[in-house]
Amino acid sequence: MIVDLPDLAAMDAFGTRIAAALRPGDVVALSGGLGAGKTTLSRSVIAALGHPGEVPSPTFTIIETYDSLSPPLVHADFYRLEHPSEIDEIGLDDYREGAALLAEWPENAGGFGHEAACLSITLEIAGEGRRAIVLPGESWLGREP
Ligand SMILES: Nc1ncnc2c1ncn2[C@@H]1O[C@H](COP(=O)(O)OP(=O)(O)OP(=O)(O)O)[C@@H](O)[C@H]1O
Numbered sequence: 525m526i527v528d529l530p531d532l533a534a535m536d537a538f539g540t541r542i543a544a545a546l547r548p549g550d551v552v553a554l555s556g557g558l559g560a561g562k563t564t565l566s567r568s569v570i571a572a573l574g575h576p577g578e579v580p581s582p583t584f585t586i587i588e589t590y591d592s593l594s595p596p597l598v599h600a601d602f603y604r605l606e607h608p609s610e611i612d613e614i615g616l617d618d619y620r621e622g623a624a625l626l627a628e629w630p631e632n633a634g635g636f637g638h639e640a641a642c643l644s645i646t647l648e649i650a651g652e653g654r655r656a657i658v659l660p661g662e663s664w665l666g667r668e669p
């Protein structure tokens with residue numbers, strides 16, 4: 525499934541649809557190169573879930589948590605990981621307990637596409653805007669954003 529995202533308003537609307545479908549245990553795996561829009565889409569999802577404040581990019585902290593949202597949300601950026609085994613040292617599984625995960629650079633964490641609750645989104649630059657290639661895992665069928 526392809527979603528055209530010509531501008532920031534379209535990105536916001538897409539993030540709002542993702543937020544409305546999101547459940548605990550889900551992973552939204554956000555792939556795409558530098559500047560593809562992964563953090564922008566994450567911010568739209570987090571804002572749509574009702575977070576009122578700033579959403580810092582997790583590039584340096586790797587993990588940011590939003591415990592009071594429904595579902596509770598973990599926003600991760602695995603860009604700086606050198607090996608997927610580092611997710612164990614970080615304690616990713618503990619963070620994910622009862623929460624949904626938004627993962628930038630998911631490949632660096634070994635990927636999540638094998639999880640039924642993974643929505644894989646690849647963002648690409650398309651002219652001045654973006655395009656999303658969306659691949660729903662089994663448990664996303666019927667609630668694709
Ligand atoms: N749909 C869109 N249309 C136009 N511009 C966009 C769109 N989505 C994002 N942008 C712009 O692209 C720029 C980079 O976006 P963003 O920081 O989200 O990328 P990223 O994928 O997180 O990059 P990085 O891997 O470097 O963290 C921002 O200036 C943002 O405003």
Ligand SMILES: [Mg+2]
Nearest residue numbers: 562563581628
């Ligand atoms: Mg980013």
